[in-house]
Amino acid sequence: MPAILEHTNFTVSDPAATAAWMEKLFGWHIRWQGDAMAGGHTVHVGTDDQYLALYTPGTPANEATSSYNRVAGLNHIAVVVDDLDGTEDAIKAHGFKTGNHANYEPGRRFYFHDDDGIEYEVVAYD
Structure with a gap:
């Protein structure tokens, strides 16, 4: 059996706000939310089998370069x-x-x- 993608974790400015529009527009639900590393907060939103982990650090840094122009974007x-x-x-x-x-x-x-x-x-x- 091939591997199955369970989740992806990425940084957003407001995990609760992002999860709210994802629930509304994609029909997903919040699976878990709580404190995270570096004084941050994470919300897991998706289905019972797959989800997105929406993370915000305690002190966010804003990176303005395009993700298509940097490695690991x-x-x-x-x-x-x-x-x-x-x-x-x-x-x-x-x-x-x-x-x-x-x-x-x-x-x-x-x-x-x-x-x-x-x-x-x-x-x-x-």
């Missing part, structure tokens, strides 16, 4: 949905701007950035 996070158009409508209603739409074999996709500048790909397979 997070370029984007992709989620698969059944209803691409409905999900895009909800994302726009939340105030995020979508773009970079594409049809490709075997599906369709678009991208958006959250308030922290993290890029998300939303894809639906035919």
Whole structure:
């Protein structure tokens, strides 16, 4: 059996706020939250089997360079949905701007950035 991705941990400015829009837009739930390393806080949000660990340190440092131009940068996070158009409508209603739409074999996709500048790909397979 191949390995299964259980979670990804990345840094955001406000884990609770990020988890809240993920719950609303992606239908996920908070699995756990609590104190984390370096005086930080973490929220685990996702499904029963997979999740994102949203971490904020006690004293955040702001890195302004593009993740696509540095080694070990997070370029984007992709989620698969059944209803691409409905999900895009909800994302726009939340105030995020979508773009970079594409049809490709075997599906369709678009991208958006959250308030922290993290890029998300939303894809639906035919």
